[in-house]
Amino acid sequence: MTMEFHMQLSDMHDYFPQFLASMQATLRDRAWEQQAIAPPHIGTGGITRLRIRPGMEIVITDLQLEEDMKYTIRENFQLLELSYSLSGQTYCAWNGQEKQIVGKEGSVVFLEDEEVYLERKAGMRNQHVEIRMSPEHFLSYSENGEDRPVFEAFLQRHLGSVEPYDVTPAIQKCVHDMFFCTYQGPLKRLYMESKAMKIIALVSQGFSKPTATRGRTHLRKQDMEIIAGVRETILRNLENPYSIRQLSRLAGINECKLKQGFREMYGMSIFEQVRQARLEKALALMETEQLTIGQAAASVGYSNASNFTTAFRKQYGCNPSEYTRRHFFAKTT
Structure with a gap:
């Protein structure tokens, strides 16, 4: 519907x-x-x-x-x-x-x-x-x-x-x-x-500043569909992510075209996509299932909580503990 x-x-x-x-x-x-x-x-x-x-x-x-x-x-x-x-x-x-x-x-x-x-x-x-x-x-x-x-x-x-x-x-x-x-x-x-x-x-x-990343190459519709499928594979396997070589072989696409095409379509590298999706999933787990920071980190494949905290702070500008306090405060006011 x-x-x-x-x-x-x-x-x-x-x-x-x-x-x-x-x-x-x-x-x-x-x-x-x-x-x-x-x-x-x-x-x-x-x-x-x-x-x-x-x-x-x-x-x-x-x-x-x-x-x-x-x-x-x-x-x-x-x-x-x-x-x-x-x-x-x-x-x-x-x-x-x-x-x-x-x-x-x-x-x-x-x-x-x-x-x-x-x-x-x-x-x-x-x-x-x-x-x-x-x-x-x-x-x-x-x-x-x-x-x-x-x-x-x-x-x-x-x-x-x-x-x-x-x-x-x-x-x-x-x-x-x-x-x-x-x-x-x-x-x-x-x-x-x-x-x-x-x-x-x-x-x-x-x-106002020139940048070398503005130029875009043309992707064929078939390439876009393949790369979109690769992204779905990435999102389904966040805990144990595939390497770029493995993704390339699974999708039947050249590694270079995969990396360049992925950045063109989604504005980030495959590594950045994995990190972003892991953090988003961890956020959702902390919000909806009230998992602790350590539990959320482990559930998305981070074996070290300090690495998770570093990645979280780089992505969101604050530590996970600060985020959870602010989120709780926002829900109760």
């Missing part, structure tokens, strides 16, 4: 109320902060919208769907969005173009008067942080004049596109802090805006 929705938007702030109505969600309204709680037939979790100021809002999604969700959005205005997917799977298509977003990936979305088609998969946790703003608001961050050409070039380059941006540890830390923010009231609003501003600066500065 599939849920299908259609939305016609004339302003960036229309998105949340229309999505709320289409989901028949329960609303928790706290002035500038609204939270939509999904009904059981839709799934579990919800979507939070923080109206920071006119022309800017932050949308945080933490939703596990009962059925695949498909929706068509017609936007009759310019919208710039810096999004980051922590988990889940999203397919989007617009103006004859298409993109698949899987797992951890940051995207710059800048569309004008477009019809956008989106699909989100059921049975997995869809977690996203989206900084949505008008182009005018984005340009307001370059008031000193020297940075304005960089910001203007950024807009010009991305108009009509959905493109990945280079995700740095600093950006990951900001996203993590926003997703698990425990502040309330005016302090939360200030905190969230400060983190969003930092992400805006990091992403726009990243595009």
Whole structure:
């Protein structure tokens, strides 16, 4: 079964109320902060919208769907969005173009008067942080004049596109802090805006520097299907992962093409995919089954808890013990 929705938007702030109505969600309204709680037939979790100021809002999604969700959005205005997917799977298509977003990936979305088609998969946790703003608001961050050409070039380059941006540890830390923010009231609003501003600066500065990793090679559809199958094999064998040579032989694909194609499709190496998926699974075990840090580490193949802690801190910007304290606090407030 599939849920299908259609939305016609004339302003960036229309998105949340229309999505709320289409989901028949329960609303928790706290002035500038609204939270939509999904009904059981839709799934579990919800979507939070923080109206920071006119022309800017932050949308945080933490939703596990009962059925695949498909929706068509017609936007009759310019919208710039810096999004980051922590988990889940999203397919989007617009103006004859298409993109698949899987797992951890940051995207710059800048569309004008477009019809956008989106699909989100059921049975997995869809977690996203989206900084949505008008182009005018984005340009307001370059008031000193020297940075304005960089910001203007950024807009010009991305108009009509959905493109990945280079995700740095600093950006990951900001996203993590926003997703698990425990502040309330005016302090939360200030905190969230400060983190969003930092992400805006990091992403726009990243595009002002040349990088050798932007070039993409063309993969045939058959190659993409094989590499997607390799990824599924990796995710099913996290405790005892295959070597690249073993994966290459199992899939019948050249090692070099596998490594290059995997990075092109998923924005990370196979080793990074294994590490990320292990940490995500460990997080889920700590959250849903209340496993200790040592138990979660062992369950995903880490024989040494200190190695797990080091990898966790590098990925999320804090130790597992700090994360579990913050997560527990967020659930009880």
